[in-house]
Amino acid sequence: MTIVPVALGRRSYDVVIERGLLGRAAERLAPLARGRSMAIVSDANVTPHLATLQATLAAAGIASEAIVLPAGEGTKSWAQLETLTDRLLAHGVERGDHVVALGGGVIGDLVGFACSVVKRGCGFVQIPTTLLAQVDSSVGGKTAINTRAGKNLIGAFHQPASVLIDPDVLDTLPAREQRAGYAEVVKYGLIDDSAFFEWCEANGAKLLAGDPAAREYAIAHSVEAKARIVAEDERETTGKRALLNLGHTFGHALEAEAGFSDKLLHGEAVAAGMALAFAYSARRGLCDRQDAERVAAHLRAVGLPDSVAAAGIRASGIVLVNHMRHDKKMDAGTLPFLLARGIGKTFVDHSVDLTDVAAFLDEERT
Numbered sequence: 001m002t003i004v005p006v007a008l009g010r011r012s013y014d015v016v017i018e019r020g021l022l023g024r025a026a027e028r029l030a031p032l033a034r035g036r037s038m039a040i041v042s043d044a045n046v047t048p049h050l051a052t053l054q055a056t057l058a059a060a061g062i063a064s065e066a067i068v069l070p071a072g073e074g075t076k077s078w079a080q081l082e083t084l085t086d087r088l089l090a091h092g093v094e095r096g097d098h099v100v101a102l103g104g105g106v107i108g109d110l111v112g113f114a115c116s117v118v119k120r121g122c123g124f125v126q127i128p129t130t131l132l133a134q135v136d137s138s139v140g141g142k143t144a145i146n147t148r149a150g151k152n153l154i155g156a157f158h159q160p161a162s163v164l165i166d167p168d169v170l171d172t173l174p175a176r177e178q179r180a181g182y183a184e185v186v187k188y189g190l191i192d193d194s195a196f197f198e199w200c201e202a203n204g205a206k207l208l209a210g211d212p213a214a215r216e217y218a219i220a221h222s223v224e225a226k227a228r229i230v231a232e233d234e235r236e237t238t239g240k241r242a243l244l245n246l247g248h249t250f251g252h253a254l255e256a257e258a259g260f261s262d263k264l265l266h267g268e269a270v271a272a273g274m275a276l277a278f279a280y281s282a283r284r285g286l287c288d289r290q291d292a293e294r295v296a297a298h299l300r301a302v303g304l305p306d307s308v309a310a311a312g313i314r315a316s317g318i319v320l321v322n323h324m325r326h327d328k329k330m331d332a333g334t335l336p337f338l339l340a341r342g343i344g345k346t347f348v349d350h351s352v353d354l355t356d357v358a359a360f361l362d363e364e365r366t
């Protein structure tokens, strides 16, 4: 078992990582249940794991009500937020209760946001069931839904009370979703840990094939990296947490162009976005072209997109840049960009000209 503390003063919590933990989750959830029925929110593809969780709770004498929402990015919407908050209120959730988010980043982000507003805030627990959610979205308290204007534009910071990670639930996750989650694993190496990027180059294929040791190492290492950054800059005000946005300004623009649909998964968009951030850094003379090519080569090697075209997007540079103008990092008309001086040397650049980014994206298409 690995326990990673997320140190946030009175909002501190532990991330527990242990194979088979789902079947023993009642031990950790009992104190949070307070003898009341727990609402468990999940999606239609996670029902086998939902059954395991409800059975272990029932065996421990804890009642639960399942709220099963449609799967997919479209569920991070006003409509599903309304459905979910209505269901939570009908369940009788109190401010002192803890709602369980059992699913990927979509369920985690939606449930976290719902719990930040229901009765002006109730507790929640993350039990992430995708690689992406285990290495990234379940930790750190960013919660949100998407709107017509863009990705994650309506949301709140609301920390979970606990994060319970069972790597074995990934056995049922489709290969494409494993790859998408792996993009956020690679991200930690690219941000500030070149040794971890080398580990990814050597072990990424093994991890994606379901090797338990590689999987557990990647999850623990990623959670430790995220916990360290979030503890330093919980609300993304100092620039430190913004590093976790590497590849996301490009990536969110690609996702918006894909209509937040299964055509392009978040992790796939982030993979292409990270390759673009490195290629743009090289074009600006900030980092060696070999580094940019090495990043792209690793992403391609594991089957992730490394360009706008490989992400299946045909939009012009200006169309993509217009999506970027909605980015939450926008500050008095300028958009801080996550660029790199090399692998493991990501930094925030405040001098990026969006017209130049549009020109770069147009060149990149040809």
Ligand SMILES: NC(=O)c1ccc[n+]([C@@H]2O[C@H](COP(=O)([O-])OP(=O)(O)OC[C@H]3O[C@@H](n4cnc5c(N)ncnc54)[C@H](O)[C@@H]3O)[C@@H](O)[C@H]2O)c1
Pocket: 043, 044, 045, 046, 049, 071, 072, 073, 076, 103, 104, 105, 106, 107, 109, 129, 130, 131, 132, 133, 136, 137, 138, 139, 140, 141, 142, 143, 152, 169, 170, 171, 172, 173, 174, 177, 180, 181, 184, 266, 267
């Ligand atoms: N809050 C954050 O810090 C943060 C960080 C990264 C990403 N995100 C958000 O997370 C979302 C993406 O999350 P995701 O990649 O987990 O997507 P997801 O939640 O849509 O899950 C991916 C797919 O896998 C299915 N699934 C989940 N667990 C499964 C399992 N164990 N077995 C079989 N199928 C399973 C789901 O039903 C879905 O179809 C995006 O909206 C992104 O913006 C948030």
Ligand SMILES: O=C(O)C(=O)C[C@@H](O)[C@H](O)[C@H](O)COP(=O)(O)O
Pocket: 136, 140, 142, 144, 151, 152, 184, 241, 242, 244, 245, 248, 328
């Ligand atoms: O936790 C963070 O901070 C991140 O940036 C993690 C990202 O992987 C995640 O996709 C996040 O939701 C993006 O942040 P946003 O503020 O641009 O929505």
Ligand SMILES: [Zn+2]
Pocket: 136, 184, 248, 266, 270
């Ligand atoms: Zn992300």
